[in-house]
Amino acid sequence: MVLMRLRRELRIVSGLLLGFLAIVNGSSSASAQDSAGAGLRLVPGSAQEMKLSFAPIVKDVAPAVVNVYASRKVVQQRRVSPFFNDPFFRRFFGNPDQGLTRPQERVQSSLGSGVVISADGTVITNHHVIKDADEVRVALNDRREFDAEIVLLDERTDLAVLKIKGEGPFDFVPFAGSDSLEVGDIVLAIGNPFGVGQTVTQGIVSALARTQVGVTDYQFFIQTDAAINPGNSGGALVDMNGQLVGVNTAIFSRSGGSNGIGFAIPAHMVQFVATAAGEGGKVQRPWLGATVQLVNAEIAEALSLDRPRGVIVTNIYPSSPAEDAGLRVSDLVIAIDGKEVLDPDSFGYRFATKRLGEQARFTILRGGDQKLIDINLAPAPETTPRDTRVLTEYSPFEGATVMNLSPAVAEEIGVEGLLEGVVITEIVPNSPAARVGMKVGDIVRAINDDEIVSTRMLEGVTKVPPRVWRLDIERDGKVSRIVLRG
Known part of the structure; x- marks a missing residue:
């Protein structure tokens, strides 16, 4: 009797306990649903939730992530024959300085990724993917290929805008507000690493507003541990809503492969450049002064x-x-x-x-x-006419293009500090200016202690070269003196 009574009491207690757990679970589920409806972030709470898949997001986004093929023609000097190194052989072929090399044209190719951001076929990719390209082709996820027109190149943000030469509409990825991201959010990186084909990797947002990366003039990146490798450049970084939160652009690696430290340009910057492309094809930034x-x-x-x-x-x-x-x-x-x-x-x-x-x-x-x-918010003014000049006289500046500084010129080439003087804006490779170490952005302050105030004055000095060049050059806010023979 005692044993039966104990068993009956245990059944009653067990029933009450199960009922209590059901109530708790029911309220927890309701609370979870309410939290989810309120937009709160939740961790998986059951084995069923652990089996959830990212496949629906990938199916929506993957058709809008493309492969970008860029090619350009380069001319190189090719040695005709190794026999021309033999003085005895060269003796019978006239001038030994002729015929040793012959120009040869070849095609250099690069491979990256891109993201279609509108139904008309507008594509965002990285500037470094298509830099100096003569021809750009885009391959969609369904294996269709199209030529693409370069609409805008912006080296300062390392972004480029392309337009697919084909009939749409095309699948595209909508923008998300990158400021809505939080560290710990799950993201997917989609691109074409190493040219193996479209690949999806998953990770979290490791950091926001990451600076000192050294990739663009505007150091403000999303850091993620989603695997990003060469070829992913220009690909999409998307959130769990299938929206574009960034464009993958760089990795931190000593081996060349992914170490779990990748960087993406935030969607807000991408959208800013894309809007500029649609409004005239030129990025104009406000000037604070x-x-x-x-x-x-x-x-x-x-x-x-x-x-x-x-x-x-x-x-x-x-x-x-x-x-x-x-x-x-x-x-x-x-x-x-x-x-x-x-x-x-x-x-x-x-x-x-x-x-x-x-x-x-x-x-x-x-x-x-x-x-x-x-x-x-107004554009930088050109307070002084730029008076662009290409220096061709024999001098340390031969092969350099120079302009008079103004807020507009400084903004274009990313120069900060004083907004007066003469700045180098372009240098021909292997020219005397390149060989003596001149760089784009260098400001010519003085030559032989005479202040250089205009491009006209600098050009005049190069036409009457002195026996010794004492150059005061400003770079990154510091003035250095270079002494060269005339």
């Missing part, structure tokens, strides 16, 4: 900040949008349109992706008080 500096721990302490943040204004140019808006030297910019500014790179990204003709709202700290300043 001010320079800024990183706020380190020492500066933060001097400003009584709780932590280093923002950028401090160090210089303002006369009659610039910054001056017109009332921005001052020593102002601390902590946000642009409500988006936090961490350093000069994030400041440059936030400001450069604003549209001309609108306003950007700066949140600043001045004297301990927080203020809002609206900056009019």
Whole structure:
């Protein structure tokens, strides 16, 4: 009797416990559904959820990720015969300096990836994938191939816009707001690594606003551990909604393969360049007319900040949008349109992706008080005619193209600092200017202690070469002296 009573009581307790667990599970499921409906991020909570697949996302996105084939013709000097190295053999063929080499044309090819971003066949890829290409072809996921027209090249962002020469509509990937990403979000990288064919890899967002990568002028990247390899450049980085959050562009690797550190250009920058392509094929960025500096721990302490943040204004140019808006030297910019500014790179990204003709709202700290300043977004002016000249006289500058500096020229070539003088904008390979170490962006400050103020003056100096060249060249804000024989 006692044993039967104990068994009956155990059954009652078990029933109550199961009922309680059912209620808890039911409320948990409802809570999970409510959380999911509210857009909250959830981790898998059951074996069934662990079996979920990314296949539906891939089926939607894969048709819009393409292979990009770029080719260009190059002419190289090819030695005709090794016998011409023999002086006895060359003696019987006239001038030994003739006939040793012969120009030979060959085709150089490169392979990358791209993303179709509109039904009319507009494709985004990396600038370095199609740089100097004479011909570009695009292969779709269904094996159709088309010629493609280069609509826009923007080396500063390492982005290029192509247009498929074929009848649409084409499958495309819609843009997502890259600012909606969070570290830990799952992402898929789709591209054509090593030319093996379209490949999908999965990972998470490892970091946001990653700077100091050294790939583009605008250092602001999404970092992911999704496997990215050579050939993935220009491919898609998509979120779990099948939307484009970035364009894969670089990896950190000592071996050339993926080490789980890949970088993608954020969708906001990609969309900015794509919009520019549709509005005339030229990227025009707003000009602030001010320079800024990183706020380190020492500066933060001097400003009584709780932590280093923002950028401090160090210089303002006369009659610039910054001056017109009332921005001052020593102002601390902590946000642009409500988006936090961490350093000069994030400041440059936030400001450069604003549209001309609108306003950007700066949140600043001045004297301990927080203020809002609206900056009019206007293009950089050409205050001094550029007067482009190609230097052909025998001199250390032979083979260089130079322009007079102005805000517009400085913006085009990415020069910061003083906006006056003469800047080198192009150098012919293997020319005297290249051999002495001149680089694009170098500013010619003085020759033999005479200040160079215009391209006309520089060209005049090269026509009457001195016995000794003492060149003062500014590069990255530092002036160096180079001494060469005339």
